[in-house]
Amino acid sequence: MTTIMWPREVNWKDLRFGVEIEFVGGQPEQLELLPGWVMALDEHQVDSAGAQSGSELKPPPILWRDRKQLQVMLDRLSEQGAEANWSCGLHVHVGLEPWGQDIILPLLDAALCCQDALRSLLQTSEHRLLFCPPVTPEMRSRYMEQPCADAVHNSGRPQSHRCGINTAAWFDIGTVEIRYANGSLNYDEVLRTAELCLRFVAAVGAGRQLSPDPELLAAQLGAPAGGYPFPASPPQWFKERTWLEEALFPLLAPIAASCVPNGEILHIIPTAEGLLVGIEDTSDGSMSEHKLQLPLTGWGFTAG
Known part of the structure; x- marks a missing residue:
């Protein structure tokens, strides 16, 4: 007999969660970590000069009662001179253990209804929308036909397979991101951001009908309507680099795919030697960089 795990009332404070904290500056290699915390030293952000900087700090799965760990680690980062700039995001993972995979379809439905409201509450910077594209009706249809990670994968631009409400994380680590x-x-x-996400997932898990209006959604969830990380505008050079990427992407995507099967372009960076193209292999998440020569006729990659 199959046990139906959704809907189920769970106190949001009893859900395990984690926060991916992106930052620039500081001394991430030397930061003293609390037990279970991880510094992803291969995850860099971009400083004001365009250089790779900082890292990404991650806690182990914690409960609301453990939230002071966040304050300890945030204070340690700030004491090192780290900061969060326009290139940084704050990603909240919420554990789905009380419901299991039964909650994935309700989360997709909730995303189709409320993702714009959630994005509005969190004031997502326009230039970061590329990294949190919307859940689509086509994803829901694919998931209904075959409930798997590929169904909620959105191919396209950098990291676009990770939607703003990323249910694919369930198949990797048992969370929604x-x-x-x-x-x-x-x-x-x-803390406000984590609370909003926890309350949202708990409400979906309980089978509640949620509003697509930001203020009404916050009221329904009992979450603050403001006080979340403020949006920051990127420098002009970054905007120009983004425009260049957008113009070059359709031309370079087929070359990238022939160079790296299942490859998606992560970035295109102008250098003195040509264009440096970062390509992610979506089958395993590995990333490689390739130099694109710009001859008078024809295009071609050389080893990065």
Whole structure:
């Protein structure tokens, strides 16, 4: 006999969660970590000069009663001179253990109804929308036909398979990832963001009908309507680089795919030697970089 795990009332404070804290500056290699915390030293952000900087700090799965760990680690980052700039995001993972896979379809339905409201509450910076695209009706249809990670994968631009409400994370680590928040090292802002995400998932898990209006949604959830990380505008050079990427992407995508099967372009960076193209293999998440020569006739990659 199959046990139906959704809907089920669960106190949001009893859900395990984690926060991916992106930052620039500081000394991430030397930061003293609390037990279970991880510094992803291969995850860099971009500083004001365009250089790779900082890292991404991750806690182990914690409960609301453990939230002071966040304050300790945020204080340690700030003491090192780290900060969250326009290139940083704040991603909240919420554990789905009480419902299992039964909650994935309700989460997709909730996303189709409320993702714009959630994005509005979290004030997602316009330039970061590329990294948190919307759930689509086509994803829901695919999931109904075959409930698997590929059904909620959105191929296309950099990291576009990770939607703003990323249910694919269930198949990797048993969570849903909510990616809309801008970066912050402010404890109150981080905590409000985590609370909003926890309350949202708990409400979906309970089978509640939620409003697509931001203020009504916050009221329904009992979450703050404001006080989340503020959006920050990128520098002009970054905007120009983004425009260049958008113009080159349709031309370079077939070349990237022939170079790396299942490859998606992560970035296109102008250098003195040509274009440096970062390509992610979506089958295993590995990333490689390739130089694109710009001859008078024809295009071709050389080893990065």
